[in-house]
Amino acid sequence: xxxxxxxxxxxxxxxxxxxxxxxxxxxxLIGTAHVSRDSIEEVRNxxxxxxxxxxxxxxxxxxxxxxxxxxxxxxxxxxxxxxxxRGFLLMANLVLSGFQRRMGAELGxxxxxxxxxxxxxxxxxxxxxxxCDRDVQITLRRAWSRCGxxxxxxxxASLFASxxxxxxxxxxxxxxxxxxxELDGMMSELADYLPSVKETLIDERDRYLAAKIWxxxxxxxxxxxxxxxxxxxxxxxxxxKTHLEKIAKAExxxxxxxxxxxxxxxxxxxxxxxIIPAIIIGLIxxxxxxxxxxxxxxxxxxxxxxxxxxxNGSLAAVGAIIALGHPLAVLVSFLGAPITTLTPVLGIGxxxxxxxxxxxxxxxxxxxxLIEDMGSLKGFYRNRITRALLVFFLSxxxxxxxxxxxxxxxxxxxxx
Numbered sequence: 001x002x003x004x005x006x007x008x009x010x011x012x013x014x015x016x017x018x019x020x021x022x023x024x025x026x027x028x029l030i031g032t033a034h035v036s037r038d039s040i041e042e043v044r045n046x047x048x049x050x051x052x053x054x055x056x057x058x059x060x061x062x063x064x065x066x067x068x069x070x071x072x073x074x075x076x077x078x079x080x081x082x083x084x085x086r087g088f089l090l091m092a093n094l095v096l097s098g099f100q101r102r103m104g105a106e107l108g109x110x111x112x113x114x115x116x117x118x119x120x121x122x123x124x125x126x127x128x129x130x131x132c133d134r135d136v137q138i139t140l141r142r143a144w145s146r147c148g149x150x151x152x153x154x155x156x157a158s159l160f161a162s163x164x165x166x167x168x169x170x171x172x173x174x175x176x177x178x179x180x181x182e183l184d185g186m187m188s189e190l191a192d193y194l195p196s197v198k199e200t201l202i203d204e205r206d207r208y209l210a211a212k213i214w215x216x217x218x219x220x221x222x223x224x225x226x227x228x229x230x231x232x233x234x235x236x237x238x239x240x241k242t243h244l245e246k247i248a249k250a251e252x253x254x255x256x257x258x259x260x261x262x263x264x265x266x267x268x269x270x271x272x273x274x275i276i277p278a279i280i281i282g283l284i285x286x287x288x289x290x291x292x293x294x295x296x297x298x299x300x301x302x303x304x305x306x307x308x309x310x311x312n313g314s315l316a317a318v319g320a321i322i323a324l325g326h327p328l329a330v331l332v333s334f335l336g337a338p339i340t341t342l343t344p345v346l347g348i349g350x351x352x353x354x355x356x357x358x359x360x361x362x363x364x365x366x367x368x369x370l371i372e373d374m375g376s377l378k379g380f381y382r383n384r385i386t387r388a389l390l391v392f393f394l395s396x397x398x399x400x401x402x403x404x405x406x407x408x409x410x411x412x413x414x415x416x
Contacts, residue, residue: 016042016234018241022248025217026227028052029241031234032114039114043231047121054228055122056132056216057115058209058236063136066371067112078362078388082353087392089140094374094386118231132212132230134205138260143200145263151197153397204259206239211256213240214247273344276403280308280342283410304410309338311409312402316348319398323390324381329356333391337399348399353392360384 016031016039030046032039047055059067081090122129209232217228232240246252288301316337320330332355337348362384366373373379373386380386 016237017046018237020241020244021225022214022244024225025214025248026225027213027217027244028227028229029213029237030229030231031237032231033234040117043114043118044121047118047125047127047229050227050229051125052127052227052229054216054226055118055127055129056213056228056230057118057129058133058230058232059112059115059131060133060135061131063112063133064115064131067116076362076367076385078357078385079354082350082357082392085347085350087349087353087389089137089144091389091393092144093136093140094370094389115231118229130212130216132209132216134208134259138262139200139205141262142204142259143197146200147197202235203239206236207243207252208256208259209236210240210243210247211254214244214254276407277342277344279407280403280410283407283414284308287410287414304413307409307413308406311406312338312341312399315398315402315405316352316395317398319394319396320352320391323387323394325352325356325387325391325395326359328359329353329391329395333395333398337395337402341399341403347396349392349396352395353388356388356391357384360387362388 018029018031020027020029028046028050030043032043081087119129209230213228213230216230217226230240243252247254284301284304287304288298313334313336317330317334320333325333329352333348333352336351340346340348340351366384369379370383370385373383380390
């Protein structure tokens with residue numbers, strides 16, 4: 001690791017702008033709220049004033065494309081999304097994007113506009129620039145891999161509550177998002193609510209961003225000291241500062257390639273998909289043999305099997321109905337849920353989601369209005385892409401509820 005000299009110094013400049021002198025590098029961190037007009041002006045003025053040797057921003061290629069290209073979602077293959085098991089990830093990503101877009105619309109600002117302004121200003125001045133954030137799909141998949149089904153549901157429920165909230169935020173409240181006291185409270189709430197998600201979405205990215213910012217300020221300028229500006233969300237400011245200081249002191253490696261990998265599922269997580277089917281099949285088998293086999297045993301076993309099918313299939317179908325799914329998607333949910341629950345490699349949401357998009361194919365207009373439609377419940381139901389995701393999610397949730405109702409119900413039958 002190139003340390004370019006020795007010495008670490010910290011110079012506060014404002015609540016949203018911090019200058020760090022780390023060995024022979026000066027790194028200026030500018031903290032923004034992603035839908036703040038003041039942030040846009042502050043970023044542009046800072047680059048014009050400092051004229052740094054390098055500029056980097058908290059964006060990845062995918063989010064940069066979603067901001068700058070109008071046809072980002074038009075090539076979305078929903079069948080492939082469901083087959084690849086990315087339904088939950090896409091829904092979480094879209095709900096979050098819709099929430100940011102709605103907040104920005106209230107203030108006439110597009111989410112991430114301050115990042116684009118930083119890149120455009122750097123280009124005008126001929127300053128080298130780059131994107132320094134981790135690919136959003138890797139971030140979401142790493143967060144997802146640390147969550148069980150109920151944690152994922154809890155996260156999506158929280159995002160939906162935010163996305164469809166009718167509460168409006170004033171420009172003053174948006175600007176307060178850049179204050180450390182406000183952000184500390186928000187991060188603390190997230191840590192208490194879903195600590196594993198907070199670790200991936202915030203803590204890991206603080207380290208990743210710090211490493212990329214450090215690499216961009218690598219002392220290759222002709223000046224005695226390289227100066228770079230990093231534009232990041234205000235919530236990352238303190239974490240990035242801490243990691244940059246550790247890297248400068250050689251207490252932490254700037255190589256973060258390990259944060260670009262997807263952790264393998266734990267043994268328990270893999271085993272769980274076999275444990276549930278084994279319990280259900282075992283209970284029905286016990287019911288059959290407990291009655292002594294023969295006709296009486298067959299009747300008892302059949303009654304328990306029917307109870308399982310009705311609970312699991314009915315609740316999955318109810319989920320598809322609530323999502324206003326196509327009648328065949330509802331039927332597939334009812335018939336398929338009892339079967340997919342016993343197969344750890346396939347979920348009912350995949351079948352119901354594929355059925356929905358097969359009979360209600362998404363239109364070009366659905367892709368074009370996707371993010372805007374995410375901002376309201378009416379739009380969510382109107383858009384065929386989000387409707388399919390809703391069928392996927394609610395049929396999955398219904399099947400899971402049916403499974404966990406069935407197991408104690410079958411135990412109750414055996415105890416009679």
